[in-house]
Amino acid sequence: MSNSNSYLCNSRDFHVENLTVINAGSSGNSHAFSYLHDNIAIDAAHNSEERCDAPKCHPETRTAVQEDIFSWITHGDEDAQPMKILWLTGPAGTGKTAIAGSVADTCDEQGLLAGSFFFASFTGSEKRRSKRYLVATLAYHLVMQLGNDHSLRQAILAAVERDPAIFRRRLKDQIRVILVKPFQDTRTRFDTSALPNVFIIDGLDEVEAANSRQAGKDPHEARLENERDQEEILSALLYAANDSNFPFRIIITSRPEPIIRGFFSADAVDLTREIFLDEKYNPDADIRLFLNSKFAEVRRRYRLPLSWPLAEDIQRIVITASGQFVYAATIIRFLQNTKHPRGPQGLLQTVLDWEAKDAASSALAPLDALYTRILLSSPDPPLAVQWVWAINDIGLDEAPTSFVNQLLQEFEGQGAYLLENLSSLVWMPPAGDESSPYKIYHKSFIDLLEFRAGKELRGDYNGGNEVFLQGCLRVFRGNLPPASTLTASSLNIFMRHFLNGPWQRFSSDIASELGQDDLHRWDVGWWVHLLVRAFTSPRRESAVVMLFGTIHKLCVAASRIPGDCLPSCKHWRSNIIRICKEYGWNVPNTIALLREAMWHTAMLHKFNDEYTLPFWAMVGGGQGPSGAQESFTRYTVDEDYQASLDVVSAMFSRLPSDWQSRYHEEVDGPMDGYMDAKVSRSYTALSSFIKTIAVEIGVEVEDVDVAVWQSMNMRVTFPQFPGGLT
Structure with a gap:
């Protein structure tokens, strides 16, 4: 046999160290290339036929974020802390895939794109939603850009040739054998700076496990399997990025799903730059x-x-x-x-x-389908929708997340349990942040629930009012959040928010939902002392006035004869007055209570929150009682208060038969549409009649000065969330 083609012919007395021999024979190369091709997802490429109509950034839009990404691709090594991974994330529908597609096109044109994989769960192609084809596809895209004799190409194909079962192994092993090690073995044989340098992986949150769509599959179990596959992809990519010699940057786009955010916030935090698509862009x-x-x-x-x-x-x-x-x-x-x-x-x-x-x-059917699919990923979609209503419709979107959870939860952790899978629709503060509120990203999502959704989903949404009210009732019945164990200081903070938000806006609804037994057995002293501790003047007095007025709503609604209040109302009002007297506050006298009865009667027994009572006048700068003075004893109806009600009833019965028409003549006056003007005039209406009646039955109390009433009425308001609590 001729040795003319042997480079070592007749050689002797030599040895070779660290020799790597790659068989680049045409048959092996061709076989390996074909096998590699058989294991890729052709349609997952950024420029595949299936993606010909995929969204791309419109010219001159999204320029800021694209410039940020290109700067990182081309000059990221110059950063003070170079990062090999870029995570592009944001709420549903904010253009992540369009940006990734536009960046991939530009990188391809400039020779920067090593490979791409655009996951998609909506497509009929199973390969585009499976982890199995990711590494092979990225490797295929890379070798297609390398010449037939390029040593890295030959090393990748040789690795495939040596282990034809490689694409049935774990992703970490695939990426080590197919990408990391071939580069380690050959990097000294070519100019590494000439390589394309970025892999783009879009839609990671759309990765689905095998058989996840199997009929009868439990949705929660399917989601857990999907998340395990997503996490395996992330771990494999992190393994590659952790290799100091690995030359490629990696762009990953996804919604901010909890499992993905958790990975980038912990395992990959030192290697990842995050771009969140928010108002900044x-x-x-x-x-x-x-x-x-x-x-x-x-x-x-x-x-x-x-x-x-x-x-x-x-x-x-x-x-x-x-x-x-x-x-x-x-x-x-x-x-x-x-x-x-x-x-x-x-x-x-x-x-x-x-x-x-x-x-x-x-x-908007495509958009609504997207929203609905995300909603159904919650372990309890109907209850999750009701929480969304409570957050959006009653002002809880400005309240701290900790407060919302304490108010609505039936068990610890329920908020995260319900909403964490909706993170692309509802923003949740990270762990440890108890002051930031929930944020619903899209108005069109709320429009779906209010207008466009089916009857069942709209019914779930509107049922949020019941969830909210039940949370409020649990607070009243237990004197604390139902699913929380709070310290005294934390309880004070919770109650400030409760009284400054839900109670302020919905006290009438809450009172209407409460039974007489509930109202009668509660410790009024506990609530009044809490109000005093939770606020400073003037909000402190304002809260007491609101409580005193609201508890009377049931009597007004029942058209009770003035002075003949329900037992629960007598219980609360008499104890509020008694405690306020202990504080040295001024309290409503008999004439003030009579004027309140006249107002509500003239308003056709419609409770009106605009009307206020003068707990204000002699409060001054009082600081309230010291801790030693606080009493939590349950009191029965005060005899003096019952006597006051009897006098109110007697005075009311002596009003002239046409008193309501005369009352309206004085109260309505000019500017009839302005309730505050009516309320102010009600403080002096029929003064001569009231004075005469008081003399007739021997009532020796003065009518309250109108300036005091007006001043008090102007101040008895609360700011909306998140108004400063003092």
């Missing part, structure tokens, strides 16, 4: 630019006037989008692809007019 301006451009196309196509659409209509869309490009794009797609007798103008009006909810639902 001014999405409203980009959405407006996108809409103006697309509406111009519609105008040209249908020869519509330049005046369409109105600027305010575009602004309405921008506001409702709440930073969601998907919302704006969905509307434009609806206008372009749907026939309608009234043309694009009629379609746009349909979208803007939520009363035409059936047509609007058709327009």
Whole structure:
């Protein structure tokens, strides 16, 4: 056999150290390449045919965030703390995939893209939602950019040739054998700076485990399996990034799902830069630019006037989008692809007019399907929707998350249990942050629940009122949050928020829901002392006035004869007056109580929160009792208070038969529509009659000076959340 082709022919007395031999024979190379190709997801590439209509950033939009990403790709090594991973995240519909697609296109054009994988759970292709094809696809994209004789290409294919079962192994082993080790073995043989340097992986949260869609599969178990696959992908990528010689940067996009955020906040925190798509990147301006451009196309196509659409209509869309490009794009797609007798103008009006909810639902069906799918990922979707109502509709979106949880939870951790899977719709503060509120990202999500959703889902949403009221009732029945063990200081903080928010706005509803037995057995002293400790003047007195007035609502609603109050009302009011006297406060006298009865009677027995009583006048700068003076004893109805009610009843019975018409003549006066003006005039209405009656029956108390009433009425208000609590 001829040795003419042997480089070692006739050689002797030598040895070779650290030799790596790669068989680059054409048959082995071809076989390995074919096997690699058989294990990729062709449609997952950024430029695949399946993604030809995938969203991309409209020209001149999202420039700031794209510039941030390109700067990191090209100059990230110059940062004070270089990071190999970039996590692009944000709420649902904010354009993460569009940005990733645009960045991938530009990187491909500039020779920077090593490979890409765009996961998608909505597609019919199982490969695009499976972890199994990720490493092979990235490796395939990389070798396709390397010449046939490139040593890294040869090393990757040789690794596949040596272990044909590699793509059935763990992802960490795949990435070690197929990408990390081949580069380690060959990096001295070529200019590493000439390699493309970034892998882009989009939609990580859409990864699904094998058989996760199997009929009868428990949704919670399926989600846990999906999360395990997502975490395995992250761990494998982190393994590669941790290798100091690994030359590639990795971009990962996903919604801020708890399992993914937890990974980047802990395991990968030292290697990851996060970009969160929020107001910092001014999405409203980009959405407006996108809409103006697309509406111009519609105008040209249908020869519509330049005046369409109105600027305010575009602004309405921008506001409702709440930073969601998907919302704006969905509307434009609806206008372009749907026939309608009234043309694009009629379609746009349909979208803007939520009363035409059936047509609007058709327009936004893709977006609503996205929202619904996310909602159903909660372990208890109906209750999660009710929490969303409570957060959005009653002002709890400005209250600390800790307070909302303490108020609504039936057991510790229920809030996180219900809402953590909805993190792309509802922002939850990180662990340890007890002062920040929940944030609902998208107005269009609330519009779905209020207008476009089916009857069952809308019913769940409106049922949030019951969840809220039950939380309030549990607080009253237990004198503390139902599912919490709080220290005294924490309880004071909770009660400040409770009295400054839900109680202030819904005290009448809460009182109406309470039974007489509940009201009668509560410790009034505990509540009044709590009010005094929780607030300083003037909010302290304001809270007492509100409590005193609200407890009387049931008597007014029942059209009770003035002075003939319900037992629960007598119990509360007599004890409030007794405790306030202990504080040295002024309390309503008989004439003040009579005027209150006249007001509510003249208002046709409609309780009115505008009307206030003078606990105020002699409070001055009093600091309330010392701790030694506080009493938590349950008292029965005070005899003096019952006597006062008897006098009120007697005085009321002596009012002239036409007193209500005379009362309205004085109270209504000019500016009838202004309730505060009516209330102010009610403090002096029929003064001569009241004075005469008082003399007749021997009542020796003075009417309250009108200036005191007016001053007190102007101050007896609370700020809304998150108003400073003092």
